[in-house]
Amino acid sequence: MADPIASRGYRADDLARRFELERVGDGDVVVDGVCALEPGRKHGLGFAETARQRDRVLASRASLVIVPRELADIDGPALLVSETPRLSFARVAAVFERPGPAPGIAESAIVAPTARVAASASVGANAVVGERAFLGEGVVIGAGSVIDDDVDIGTDTVIGTCVAIRAHTTIGARVRIGSGAVLGERGFGLVPGPAGLEPVPQLGGVRIADDVEIGANSTIDRGAIDDTVVRTGAKIDNQVHIAHNCVIGEHTVIAGCTGIAGSTQIGARCMIGGGVGIGDHVTIADGVIITAASQVPKDIAVEGVYSSTFRAMPARSWRKRLALFRVLDRIEARLKRVETKNGIAGDP
Structure with missing residues (x-):
């Protein structure tokens, strides 16, 4: 079956079937592009990744939201329920990419x-x-x-x-x-x-x-x-x-x-x-x-x-540490002499 015409949008039911997702709510909702979860927009598709975003889904103006299983009971926008919401969003969002050139x-x-x-x-x-x-x-x-x-x-x-x-x-x-x-x-x-x-x-x-x-x-x-x-x-x-x-x-x-x-x-x-x-x-x-x-x-x-290298720090602190790096060999030699004099075994 041919894809719906992108300029006219995609029905929630069409997207659910194509990407093997569970649809909750109005299956006739049409989306014509993606949007941020907040504030969202009419005919926009958003997604929530965790159950902690429940209030954001309820407040969103998006017409369709991809959610994890824990949010499938929300009484708000139409939902597409996924075990991997971020991955599902990436796959669904691809249908809104600009079409390629003609052969x-x-x-x-x-x-x-x-x-x-x-x-x-x-x-x-x-x-x-x-x-x-x-x-x-x-x-x-x-x-x-x-x-x-x-x-x-x-x-x-x-x-x-x-x-x-x-x-x-x-x-x-x-x-x-x-x-x-x-x-x-x-x-x-x-x-x-x-x-x-x-x-x-x-x-x-x-x-x-x-x-x-x-x-x-x-x-x-x-x-x-x-x-x-x-x-x-x-x-x-x-x-x-x-x-x-x-x-x-x-x-x-x-x-x-x-x-x-x-x-x-x-x-x-x-x-x-x-x-x-x-x-x-x-x-x-x-x-x-x-x-x-x-x-x-x-x-x-x-x-x-x-990991290697250092995180950024104030220049004054970095210069102090750099000064220490330059004398590390002398500090190590002095420490070894102290350990030897006091009978302390250093690291092998």
């Missing part, structure tokens, strides 16, 4: 004669598609993007504007790549020579699995020999750099401005905070959480939460 190739686009472009794909203005490239069903290539030779892009993947996908990159299905991203540039590999540093040939590719998201202006370098790999369901924020030969595990999340040096392997279901720096040839276990602005120069072998 077809813009007149100003350049598509190589050996490229294969599915009939349902869309290639935007001034985009370039190289030789032997493949664009699957429902693929969207934004205006001004460049898809090099021998690139393979899977079903329903959306490439933003001014994206560069270099040769020998493979992208799976339902991938989202933000504007300005660059995949498959040569990695930063250098070796000392008689006349200075010389570049190491980067002969690998990039492999992006299904359901990955890559944010705007992020960069993923191609491998030197083996491919750089981003596995299924990984989510990469804006302005993230992933160097050559890295492997990013399934469903790992990487926040903005993180830099990951070459040949690093990050496990599955990890959470990497913003502005994290990870050294080269580091291996990180599954399920690791690294808080924002941390530095990771060595392997992390055990699941857990890891």
Whole structure:
């Protein structure tokens, strides 16, 4: 059955059936977009995540609210009851996203004669598609993007504007790549020579699995020999750099401005905070959480939460602590002499 026309809204019953949610209240209520729970608005869809928001749901002017099971007894707006309200809201809200462009190739686009472009794909203005490239069903290539030779892009993947996908990159299905991203540039590999540093040939590719998201202006370098790999369901924020030969595990999340040096392997279901720096040839276990602005120069072998650096503090306090850091070696040596003189055993 075709979706209702978005401009005319969606009935509560239609949404309940589509997303397998329990509907409480008026099933004919129509919503035409999302809204905050407070104050809410007529024909708006809101959500409450916990039972503590009962009073906010009762006061909301939203026409339809997604709620947890504990709030299913509310006598107020129409409800959609979910065991995971935030996830359900994300899924339902997606129906209100702006529809994609119509299939077809813009007149100003350049598509190589050996490229294969599915009939349902869309290639935007001034985009370039190289030789032997493949664009699957429902693929969207934004205006001004460049898809090099021998690139393979899977079903329903959306490439933003001014994206560069270099040769020998493979992208799976339902991938989202933000504007300005660059995949498959040569990695930063250098070796000392008689006349200075010389570049190491980067002969690998990039492999992006299904359901990955890559944010705007992020960069993923191609491998030197083996491919750089981003596995299924990984989510990469804006302005993230992933160097050559890295492997990013399934469903790992990487926040903005993180830099990951070459040949690093990050496990599955990890959470990497913003502005994290990870050294080269580091291996990180599954399920690791690294808080924002941390530095990771060595392997992390055990699941857990890891942090480094200091929280912001008044500059005067920071300068006092910095002065102590500079004399820590002398303080340690003095403490050892005192312990030795008094027969006190220090830490091993």
